[in-house]
Amino acid sequence: xxxxxxxxxxxxxxxxxxxxxxxxxxxxxxxxxxxxxxxxxxxxxxxxxxxxxxxxxxxxxxxxxxxxxxxxxxxxxxxxxxxxxxxxxxxxxxxxxxxxxxxxxxxxxxxxxxxxxxxxxxxxxxxxxxxxxxxxxxxxxxxxxxxxxxxxxxxxxxxxxxxxxxxxxxxxxxxxxxxxxxxxxxxxxxxxxxxxxxxxxxxxxxxxxxxxxxxxxxxxxxxxxxxxxxxxxxxxxxxxxxxxxxxxxxxxxxxxxxxxxxxxxxxxxxxxxxxxxxxxxxxxxxxxxxxxxxxxxxxxxxxxxxxxxxxxxxxxxxxxxxxxxxxxxxxxxxxxxxxxxxxxxxxxxxxxxxxxxxxxxxxxxxxxxxxxxxxxxxxxxxxxxxxxxxxxxxxxxxxxxxxxxxxxxxxxxx
Amino acid sequence: xxxxxxxxxxxxxxxxxxxxxxxxxxxxxxxxxxxxxxxxxxxxxxxxxxxxxxxxxxxxxxxxxxxxxxxxxxxxxxxxxxxxxxxxxxxxxxxxxxxxxxx
Ligand SMILES: [Zn+2]
Numbered sequence: 001x002x003x004x005x006x007x008x009x010x011x012x013x014x015x016x017x018x019x020x021x022x023x024x025x026x027x028x029x030x031x032x033x034x035x036x037x038x039x040x041x042x043x044x045x046x047x048x049x050x051x052x053x054x055x056x057x058x059x060x061x062x063x064x065x066x067x068x069x070x071x072x073x074x075x076x077x078x079x080x081x082x083x084x085x086x087x088x089x090x091x092x093x094x095x096x097x098x099x100x101x102x103x104x105x106x107x108x109x110x111x112x113x114x115x116x117x118x119x120x121x122x123x124x125x126x127x128x129x130x131x132x133x134x135x136x137x138x139x140x141x142x143x144x145x146x147x148x149x150x151x152x153x154x155x156x157x158x159x160x161x162x163x164x165x166x167x168x169x170x171x172x173x174x175x176x177x178x179x180x181x182x183x184x185x186x187x188x189x190x191x192x193x194x195x196x197x198x199x200x201x202x203x204x205x206x207x208x209x210x211x212x213x214x215x216x217x218x219x220x221x222x223x224x225x226x227x228x229x230x231x232x233x234x235x236x237x238x239x240x241x242x243x244x245x246x247x248x249x250x251x252x253x254x255x256x257x258x259x260x261x262x263x264x265x266x267x268x269x270x271x272x273x274x275x276x277x278x279x280x281x282x283x284x285x286x287x288x289x290x291x292x293x294x295x296x297x298x299x300x301x302x303x304x305x306x307x308x309x310x311x312x313x314x315x316x317x318x319x320x321x322x323x324x325x326x327x328x329x330x331x332x333x334x335x336x337x338x339x340x341x342x343x344x345x346x347x348x349x350x351x352x353x354x355x356x357x358x359x360x361x362x363x364x365x366x367x368x369x370x371x372x373x374x375x376x377x378x379x380x381x382x383x384x385x386x387x388x389x390x391x392x393x394x395x396x397x398x399x400x401x402x403x404x405x406x407x408x409x410x411x412x413x414x
Numbered sequence: 415x416x417x418x419x420x421x422x423x424x425x426x427x428x429x430x431x432x433x434x435x436x437x438x439x440x441x442x443x444x445x446x447x448x449x450x451x452x453x454x455x456x457x458x459x460x461x462x463x464x465x466x467x468x469x470x471x472x473x474x475x476x477x478x479x480x481x482x483x484x485x486x487x488x489x490x491x492x493x494x495x496x497x498x499x500x501x502x503x504x505x506x507x508x509x510x511x512x513x514x515x516x517x
Contacts, residue, residue: 135517
């Protein structure tokens with residue numbers, strides 16, 4: 001019939017769906033169409049990637065690519081709200097695509113299940129208009145940045161750990177710096193905190209990821225002013241935002257400078273893990289350190305036997321079981337009869353500082369069996385005890401992770 | 415003497431008893447006709463001598479600031495104001511920041 005309506009290029013379904021942002025004077029139908037015609041690559045379907053994927057799909061971005069290499073674990077659920085209980089064990093990119101499809105079936109979702117690798121980086125990034133860095137390790141962050149610089153794509157970067165967050169848009173706008181311009185050198189490996197070790201309050205990546213979704217929408221549509229050339233810092237404990245003014249593009253930058261060494265030809269072979277702060281993932285590693293010889297180590301099953309023997313003697317243990325994990329971890333789960341002496345305190349006690357020294361923890365002559373989460377710190381602790389004159393200290397191999405896997409499956413694995 | 419706020423973020427606070435903000439008094443040379451002032455170099459020197467107790471290698475490389483740490487004076491990147499020669503005056507806020515990686 002002749003009475004059919006006219007509009008800005010969206011159909012009835014779309015107008016009804018996006019009506020609340022179409023009526024916004026600062027947004028409108030033209031920008032909704034830009035979202036529909038745009039594509040976004042989200043690197044990481046974790047704590048940051050969750051709100052990014054959900055809000056971008058909900059907002060009507062036409063095509064979203066999700067990169068990850070991991071599977072959903074139980075310990076992800078407190079912050080990675082893309083994934084639900086029944087998706088534990090599912091590949092994160094696949095799980096993300098299911099959640100986005102449930103939310104908005106008109107968004108095309110592409111899954112990239114091999115993670116973000118230097119070899120495929122450029123091709124991946126060139127397939128999308130905007131890239132969101134929601135990864136969890138420095139090596140990937142440098143690799144994503146370099147690919148964005150080479151492919152000339154804006155990079156919406158976020159990070160969160162503990163109760164802190166950071167946000168910036170790199171490689172965007174007139175003279176806007178890239179990630180490498182601002183952070184030419186990766187942080188000291190010891191200061192590089194990982195969620196798997198250091199912890200993160202679940203809502204923190206939610207806040208930063210939500211801001212990344214906002215910045216992405218602004219980059220696509222051009223509304224407002226992006227966090228380009230600026231760094232937004234968020235302190236969750238005082239609920240404080242702070243905007244820092246950053247340098248512009250640097251002539252000395254190895255990625256975007258006139259004499260860049262990381263180029264279309266070199267990126268695939270660039271050794272990010274060696275040069276940019278470690279592995280391109282943040283999986284909880286097993287015991288990998290080998291500080292001690294075999295004679296200084298006992299297995300979890302041997303520890304279990306010695307505990308049982310003591311029970312047979314009416315509870316009289318002929319050894320001290322020392323737990324060197326940080327106090328919060330001891331507080332939520334520890335072995336019966338173990339004493340808590342976190343690494344830092346051990347260091348202080350062993351160096352004969354104030355406090356009572358080691359005497360309060362080491363029962364004269366008894367063996368000291370040292371346990372930690374994964375069997376790395378405990379080896380360092382044994383070495384430290386030896387240096388402080390404790391001759392009969394032993395490492396419990398593989399730590400409480402191994403205890404849970406080989407002796408007592410009811411002990412929480414985290 | 416110059417009173418300044420020293421702040422640490424992005425994990426660097428763990429080197430300073432996990433306290434993010436410190437108000438400190440830094441000795442300075444009096445110059446005729448000028449208010450008391452120091453430089454970022456003077457601030458780093460002060461931190462090295464008076465505040466840094468453990469793991470100095472996480473903050474310093476030799477006597478210089480460790481590469482990878484961003485310095486902001488009153489929330490502006492020190493790269494925009496002369497790096498270690500940036501002037502620091504009474505009540506200025508000097509923030510030392512490391513990049514976060516978690517996600
Ligand atoms: Zn650059």
